[in-house]
Amino acid sequence: MKTRYLHDVVKDTRSRLYDGLCVIASIAGVTVSQAADAIRQVRYGARWLDFSYTPPVKWVSAHEIEQALRLVGYVGKWRYVPDRPTLAAYLNGRTGMERDYPCVVSLSTHCVAVSGGVFCDVFSGGVVVDIDDAEGRRKRVGRVLVLTERIAPSAIATRDPAPKKAGENGKAIRLLREAIKAETGATRIRLTPNEVFVTGPAEAGWHWLGNRDSIEDQILMPRPDNRLAGNTGAAAAYRAVMGY
Known part of the structure; x- marks a missing residue:
């Protein structure tokens, strides 16, 4: 597990950037479309490929974020934060694994990704910034998903066309x-x-x-x-x- 590090989000879709997809992409280093496919896998399984349309992914639940991150190889557990501190107070008071490991922090309005001294969310446009430059530092923290283990990624159904390989026609x-x-x-x-x-x-x-x-x-x-x-x-x- 790489600590104190997040990825700039690669937005390869035309839709707006939503917070759940943003944190998955920033922590795991996958694209937004890959994060959306992981959420679809959690919601529908591979059977969504039978649908006549691609189900949109906008708002996602805490459970879906946890399960989607597991699909792409990141395992952790949610914990509720007592007294609902502000984001600024929470960041300053972190100890143990939460101080160094990548975390999804659920605020009163949206989720953000934090790892060590870096931060990423939709208001930074998916760009990793210093935690001191994070917006919404007065928002309240409800719970935190601390990711502490890496596992092999699972197969995720996608509608991306298979590219031709060398020698193939x-x-x-x-x-x-x-x-x-x-x-x-x-x-x-x-x-x-x-x-x-x-x-x-x-x-x-x-x-x-x-x-x-x-x-x-x-x-x-x-x-x-x-x-x-x-x-x-x-x-x-x-x-x-x-x-x-």
Whole structure:
């Protein structure tokens, strides 16, 4: 866990910057769209990809912030702050882990990110500033999420199109989809830049199959211990077009 550090928020969406997405992006170093996908995963699971629209993410709850941060690899617990001090008083009185580790601080109007002597929120425009320059220092602090542990990030469903890799073309991607269908019996395939999601014949939503690189490697280089055998005709066709 990197202490006393926050990221400037990378806003890659057209909508306004909301406080929940801002603190997730600043603490975890993900983009705003990735933070929004994490919130959607918490709210709906991967099944939101079945929706005819992308659910908007504006206001988020404390629970959703905690769970979204867990998805991107940050674990912590909320604690209520006695007597609801002002933000200035809270920052000056921090001790232990709260003084050094990244925290989400829930104010009377919005959430902010704090880590050591740096601060980030929507009023700074997602830019990391010194805590002495933070706006809203007279607002009251209700509770604090102290993040003290890093874990491996989870797969998060996204509608970002999968980019073409070196040597890939439209035919190769089509054959990859056919190979995955043949190997898994799936009825639908969704490729993202990093993951593969599938839907089976009797299933209603999307399920994570694995990391895209791993799935491709299993089809391109069949091994006895692979999850996918790679012994179907569709898999052989994909290997041929990729030069294997």
